[in-house]
Structures are given as structure tokens and as C-alpha cells.
Amino acid sequence: xxxxxxxxxxxxxxxxxxxxxxxxxxxxxxxxxxxxxxxxxxxxxxxxxxxxxxxxxxxxxxxxxxxxxxxxxxxxxxxxxxxxxxxxxxxxxxxxxxxxxxxxxxxxxxxxxxxxxxxxxxxxxxxxxxxxxxxxxxxxxxxxxxxxxxxxxxxxxxxxxxxxxxxxxxxxxxxxxxxxxxxxxxxxxxxxxxxxxxxxxxxxxxxxxxxxxxxxxxxxxxxxxxxxxxxxxxxxxxxxxxxxxxxxxxxxxxxxxxxxxxxxxxxxxxxxxxxxxxxxxxxxxxxxxxxxxxxxxxxxxxxxxxxxxxxxxxxxxxxxxxxxxxxxxxxxxxxxxxxxxxxxxxxxxxxxxxxxxxxxxxxxxxxxxxxxxxxxxxxxxxxxxxxxxxxxxxxxxxxxxxxxxxxxxxxxxxxxxxxxxxxxxxxxxxxxxxxxxxxxxxxxxxxxxxxxxxxxxxxxxxxxxxxxxxxxxxxxxxxxxxxxxxxxxxxxxxxxxxxx
Numbered sequence: 001x002x003x004x005x006x007x008x009x010x011x012x013x014x015x016x017x018x019x020x021x022x023x024x025x026x027x028x029x030x031x032x033x034x035x036x037x038x039x040x041x042x043x044x045x046x047x048x049x050x051x052x053x054x055x056x057x058x059x060x061x062x063x064x065x066x067x068x069x070x071x072x073x074x075x076x077x078x079x080x081x082x083x084x085x086x087x088x089x090x091x092x093x094x095x096x097x098x099x100x101x102x103x104x105x106x107x108x109x110x111x112x113x114x115x116x117x118x119x120x121x122x123x124x125x126x127x128x129x130x131x132x133x134x135x136x137x138x139x140x141x142x143x144x145x146x147x148x149x150x151x152x153x154x155x156x157x158x159x160x161x162x163x164x165x166x167x168x169x170x171x172x173x174x175x176x177x178x179x180x181x182x183x184x185x186x187x188x189x190x191x192x193x194x195x196x197x198x199x200x201x202x203x204x205x206x207x208x209x210x211x212x213x214x215x216x217x218x219x220x221x222x223x224x225x226x227x228x229x230x231x232x233x234x235x236x237x238x239x240x241x242x243x244x245x246x247x248x249x250x251x252x253x254x255x256x257x258x259x260x261x262x263x264x265x266x267x268x269x270x271x272x273x274x275x276x277x278x279x280x281x282x283x284x285x286x287x288x289x290x291x292x293x294x295x296x297x298x299x300x301x302x303x304x305x306x307x308x309x310x311x312x313x314x315x316x317x318x319x320x321x322x323x324x325x326x327x328x329x330x331x332x333x334x335x336x337x338x339x340x341x342x343x344x345x346x347x348x349x350x351x352x353x354x355x356x357x358x359x360x361x362x363x364x365x366x367x368x369x370x371x372x373x374x375x376x377x378x379x380x381x382x383x384x385x386x387x388x389x390x391x392x393x394x395x396x397x398x399x400x401x402x403x404x405x406x407x408x409x410x411x412x413x414x415x416x417x418x419x420x421x422x423x424x425x426x427x428x429x430x431x432x433x434x435x436x437x438x439x440x441x442x443x444x445x446x447x448x449x450x451x452x453x454x455x456x457x458x459x460x461x462x463x464x465x466x467x468x469x470x471x472x473x474x475x476x477x478x479x480x481x482x483x484x485x486x487x488x489x490x491x492x493x494x495x496x497x498x499x500x
Contacts, residue, residue: 024056034109046119205242263345
């Protein structure tokens with residue numbers, strides 16, 4: 001049997017295996033450089049997004065970089081002033097030196113009006129080349145990885161590189177002129193002025209809390225902490241529901257969407273399942289205790305109310321990830337994906353201590369691992385420009401004090417959590433502790449206890465212990481434990497009069 005020769009022939013046949021050059025447009029690069037050398041104002045049109053590395057021809061990149069240096073120093077960039085940068089460059093051909101090439105670029109230059117279009121062309125082709133490099137790296141690494149290497153780690157790394165590429169120019173673009181930052185600040189104030197309630201951030205749905213915080217601010221890391229049974233998860237799910245329900249977007253003239261109220265919510269439920277979280281929210285809206293829903297102890301009227309509430313909730317832009325024990329890197333990758341696909345506007349994590357850091361940090365100690373987690377969550381909030389609410393447990397030392405109200409020092413591994421957070425808020429319900437001090441019935445102590453219980457029943461406190469851009473203090477709230485619903489505190493002066 002003769003060996004097959006088809007594959008060998010195809011490898012040596014140039015027409016059968018043509019070389020594919022990376023995407024590029026030398027003419028666009030030449031036209032842009034010529035326009036800049038003729039009129040340096042053309043540089044202002046592209047310098048905000050175009051970098052020397054975006055040019056396919058290395059010489060073009062160096063010419064652009066040299067021109068940028070001169071222009072930024074207040075000097076003129078022209079073939080004459082650039083000549084000194086390239087006098088000792090290798091000639092492009094026997095008849096063409098680099099200084100002569102600069103003169104040709106200027107002679108064939110087109111109008112400055114088209115400079116930005118040429119710049120965008122060069123930039124877009126550079127992005128396409130980066131996509132090719134990421135794809136090649138992904139393929140090569142998949143082929144050459146050791147057997148024990150985790151594919152999920154490669155997926156996360158590739159997703160991060162793709163997201164960074166997609167967000168180029170939006171995040172991490174270097175220094176920003178104060179004028180630009182000032183304009184953004186005025187725009188934020190104008191939006192707050194026009195918005196109902198005068199909030200600059202996303203409304204939580206709790207009026208008194210929003211007035212204290214100004215809403216949830218983009219890029220903020222908010223730590224929501226409390227002891228078990230204080231209602232942290234209930235409070236977080238209440239906020240998730242209010243924000244998702246208020247979501248409203250308008251279409252801009254360019255076809256993109258602008259969120260005018262609420263947000264798309266990503267809820268990482270590391271403790272509860274998605275079904276448990278959904279049951280909590282539907283129980284809250286239908287005003288039926290979730291315990292009775294689970295046991296089927298509801299009548300026909302309550303079931304109809306439950307179905308009606310579920311129908312209203314179906315269109316909520318609320319997405320739940322119930323994967324337990326994920327790493328902060330996996331969380332970041334999934335958040336980036338949701339941001340890219342659905343336009344994520346708020347992240348909630350229940351809860352911080354159930355996340356894991358890198359294997360290197362986990363091998364050291366838990367404090368170092370928590371430090372890494374909070375640092376990366378803050379970086380993720382800035383990268384995606386969304387607020388992140390991360391729930392956190394408190395240490396047992398709260399229980400040893402007579403006044404059980406939490407303090408910043410009660411945060412587990414508090415150093416890094418307190419340092420990285422923009423807002424630290426505690427949920428506290430004195431009713432929980434008073435209820436467990438119930439004395440024997442019929443005693444004088446029991447009568448006193450009943451009075452104390454009546455004073456705290458159904459009340460909760462949101463204690464803002466730290467806030468970078470606002471006041472600290474306590475916000476009183478109502479809490480209906482059977483349906484896990486928080487609501488604004490109703491003062492006795494606002495209650496309706498009794499009808500005898």
C-alpha cells in the first residue's frame with residue numbers, strides 16, 4: 001500500500017495553502033500620519049483612543065509616538081522636526097530613507113477632517129489583530145497545557161482578556177483631565193436634580209436609606225453585615241427586587257440604550273438556592289409566609305395571590321447565580337459576561353465569607369485571603385462601573401456585649417473589609433435578642449418584658465458605620481419577619497387615626 005501524498009503536496013503548494021496576513025490598512029496609517037504632519041490639530045482628534053501599538057507597521061507606530069511627544073511638549077511635529085528622531089534608521093530601500101519617507105507622507109496627505117475616520121480604521125484593525133492573538137493563545141494553551149491544568153482557569157483568563165479588550169477606552173484609560181471629570185460631576189448632579197427623590201445613584205427602594213446615602217453609587221463596594229437571623233439576606237433580596245422592578249431604559253439616537261432608573265441585577269447566592277431566593281421574593285410580594293408556601297398550607301385566595309405575584313415578577317431583570325464556593329475570579333468572569341450580555345447595573349453577593357481567593361492566598365491564611373477578595377471586588381466594581389453589595393458575617397464578640405449593636409471592629413477579618421469598602425452598613429434587630437430573654441409567664445419580670453418587647457417588635461435598624469461620600473448614622477426601618485420584608489419606618493404621627 002502506497003503512502004498518501006496529498007497532505008505533503010498541499011503543504012508545498014502555495015496556492016493550496018495561501019498565507020493569511022493579519023488585518024491591516026497601510027494606506028489608512030499613511031493618510032493619518034500625513035494629516036498629523038501637515039496639521040498637528042489632527043492629533044487631537046485621535047490621541048484620546050489611538051496608541052502607537054495600534055499601528056500595524058512598527059515604523060508608523062514610532063513616527064506617531066515621536067509626533068505625540070513633540071506636540072504634547074508644545075512643539076511643532078513636521079518632517080523637519082521629526083528628522084532628528086530617524087536619521088540613523090535603516091533605509092526603507094536603497095532609494096528611500098526614513099526622513100525622505102516623512103516628506104512623502106506629508107506630500108500625499110489628505111484633509112484633516114478625515115483624520116478621526118482614519119484613526120478609527122487603524123484602531124479597529126488593531127482590535128481585530130488582538131482578537132486573533134487571544135484566539136491563537138487560547139488554542140496553543142489548550143494544546144500544550146499539562147494534564148492536571150484546570151480548563152476553567154484558562155476560560156476565566158480568556159474571558160478577562162476579551163472583556164478588557166471590549167472595554168478598552170472605557171476603563172483604565174490613564175489620566176483624565178480635571179475638566180472632563182468636572183463635567184461628569186456636573187452631569188451626575190444634574191441627573192440627581194432631575195430624578196425623583198434627588199438621588200445621584202441607584203435607588204434602593206427605601207426612602208430614608210436613600211436620603212442618607214444618595215442611592216447606590218457606581219463603582220462603590222458596599223458591605224452589608226450582621227449577625228445570623230438579623231435579616232441580611234432578606235434586606236439584600238428586598239433591595240434586589242426594588243432595583244430590578246424600577247429598571248427603565250430609553251433608546252438613544254445612536255441606537256444604544258441608556259438606563260434612566262433602576263438596574264439589571266446580578267445576585268450571587270452562595271448560600272441559598274435560586275428557588276429559595278425566588279420563594280422569598282414572591283412570598284414578600286404576595287404577603288404570604290414562605291414557610292406556609294413550602295408546606296402547601298395556603299387557601300385558594302392566597303394561591304391566586306401567589307400566582308398573580310409570580311406573573312408580575314417574571315419580567316424582572318434579576319439574574320441569580322446559585323453556584324456555591326466559587327472563587328472571586330470566577331465571580332468576576334461571570335459578572336463581566338452578564339455585563340456584556342444584559343447590561344449589568346448592580347451586583348449582590350450573599351455572602352463574602354463563602355467566596356474563595358486564589359489557591360496561593362488560601363494556602364497562607366484566611367485574613368490574607370479575605371484581603372485579596374475585598375481588594376478584587378473593589379477593583380471589579382470600578383472596572384464594571386457598578387455598585388457591589390457584599391454581605392458579611394460578624395464575629396461572635398457582638399454577643400458578649402450588653403449592647404448588641406454592631407461596630408466596625410466586629411467585622412470578621414475587619415481590617416481589609418473596612419479598608420476596601422466605600423460603605424459599611426449593619427443590619428440590627430433588637431427584637432431578636434429581647435425575644436430570647438423571655439422570663440417565666442406570670443412573673444413581674446414577664447410583664448416588664450412584654451412592655452420591652454412591644455417597644456421593639458417589628459423594628460429594625462440600618463446602621464451606616466462608614467460612608468466615604470456621605471454621613472454616618474442610623475436609619476430606622478420596619479421588618480415583617482414572617483414574609484421577610486423590610487419597609488420604611490412609619491412614624492406614629494403618620495399613622496391613620498383609629499375609628500371607634
